[in-house]
Amino acid sequence: MKALNSTRRPAFLFGIVMWILSFVMAAFLIQLGASIIKDVPLSSDPIVYEDFIDTEKSADLRAKTDANRAGIVVAQRTIEDLKAKRTTARNEYQSARTAFNNWLKTRTATEAESQNPEVIKRTQQLDALNTLQRDAARKVEAASADLTTLERTSRDLRNQQSALRLAAQAPYDAAIRAQTLKTFLIRLAITLPLLLVSAWLILKQRQSAYWPLFRGFIFFSLFAFFVELVPYLPSYGGYLRSIVGIVLVGIAGKYIIAAMRRYLENKKQEESKTETERRKTITYETALKKMSANQCPSCDRKFATGKDQSNDFCVHCGFCLFDNCTSCDARDNSFHKFCGSCGSDKKHPTPEAA
Numbered sequence: 457m458k459a460l461n462s463t464r465r466p467a468f469l470f471g472i473v474m475w476i477l478s479f480v481m482a483a484f485l486i487q488l489g490a491s492i493i494k495d496v497p498l499s500s501d502p503i504v505y506e507d508f509i510d511t512e513k514s515a516d517l518r519a520k521t522d523a524n525r526a527g528i529v530v531a532q533r534t535i536e537d538l539k540a541k542r543t544t545a546r547n548e549y550q551s552a553r554t555a556f557n558n559w560l561k562t563r564t565a566t567e568a569e570s571q572n573p574e575v576i577k578r579t580q581q582l583d584a585l586n587t588l589q590r591d592a593a594r595k596v597e598a599a600s601a602d603l604t605t606l607e608r609t610s611r612d613l614r615n616q617q618s619a620l621r622l623a624a625q626a627p628y629d630a631a632i633r634a635q636t637l638k639t640f641l642i643r644l645a646i647t648l649p650l651l652l653v654s655a656w657l658i659l660k661q662r663q664s665a666y667w668p669l670f671r672g673f674i675f676f677s678l679f680a681f682f683v684e685l686v687p688y689l690p691s692y693g694g695y696l697r698s699i700v701g702i703v704l705v706g707i708a709g710k711y712i713i714a715a716m717r718r719y720l721e722n723k724k725q726e727e728s729k730t731e732t733e734r735r736k737t738i739t740y741e742t743a744l745k746k747m748s749a750n751q752c753p754s755c756d757r758k759f760a761t762g763k764d765q766s767n768d769f770c771v772h773c774g775f776c777l778f779d780n781c782t783s784c785d786a787r788d789n790s791f792h793k794f795c796g797s798c799g800s801d802k803k804h805p806t807p808e809a810a
């Protein structure tokens with residue numbers, strides 16, 4: 457004998473419609489929340505690294521760097537020019553010396569004594585050219601030394617500039633941390649009231665006729681929590697997120713364990729009550745649903761396996777599951793209000809009319 461599902465058809469459809477209502481409610485609330493979040497100034501101007509560099513010093517260094525670079529360009533060109541002059545002077549001296557040597561050889565061959573003053577004159581000319589050549593070489597060396605100094609200064613300036621940038625790191629990090637925290641706190645200030653209201657609704661309004669609407673609000677606040685708040689949680693190196701997760705699981709665990717204990721306690725107390733009292737606490741719908749699942753409506757334990765429902769009483773708590781009609785003696789679910797065989801009123805006083 458199979459217990460029938462007692463839910464009335466419209467009630468079942470109402471249930472589905474109520475769920476749709478909850479989701480639609482949540483969807484609109486989420487949309488509204490998103491619009492509000494968009495208009496609330498959640499974060500100030502983006503933080504720029506450059507803002508934390510000492511601007512005065514940085515500008516000073518940049519001006520020096522620019523001047524130094526210009527100096528280097530000038531020095532490089534000067535060296536180029538001087539090198540060209542040095543080459544010219546060297547070539548002139550070389551060719552003059554070659555000419556002089558050739559002249560000397562011819563003079564030795566002819567042995568003309570009268571040419572002595574000419575030797576002196578030519579030697580003096582050659583010396584002058586040599587001096588010019590050496591001056592040109594010295595100028596190149598001096599200019600190269602200047603360039604080296606400028607290049608060293610350039611390196612120093614670069615180092616100072618990077619030291620200045622490096623000094624900005626700590627205050628920049630601190631500002632980023634402060635901004636992250638501020639953003640999170642603003643979001644928390646918006647989300648926390650929603651969560652508190654939801655918690656109150658869950659704890660106090662579950663039996664309310666408006667529960668489907670409240671359920672929509674709870675979905676909305678959960679969405680707000682996971683989408684608008686959790687991603688903005690400051691990480692502090694990943695510690696905080698893990699700790700928040702642990703705390704949330706802890707709270708959930710505490711409530712679930714407390715609920716389980718309360719349930720077991722209630723069941724134990726119920727089992728010590730009389731059959732009539734126990735019957736009063738069970739609604740018609742719940743009873744029929746549990747009976748069709750072979751579950752004792754009083755102690756919630758299985759009273760039979762498969763289709764075998766031959767026991768009249770629960771083997772765990774002694775609750776009456778099946779009884780016989782007082783008019784026709786047909787065996788039937790003890791919760792049925794009317795006898796399925798003869799249609800007469802059943803003797804068991806069922807507590808609540810659906």
Ligand SMILES: [Zn+2]
Binds near residue numbers: 753754757775
């Ligand atoms: Zn039982």
Ligand SMILES: [Zn+2]
Binds near residue numbers: 781785799
């Ligand atoms: Zn009957």
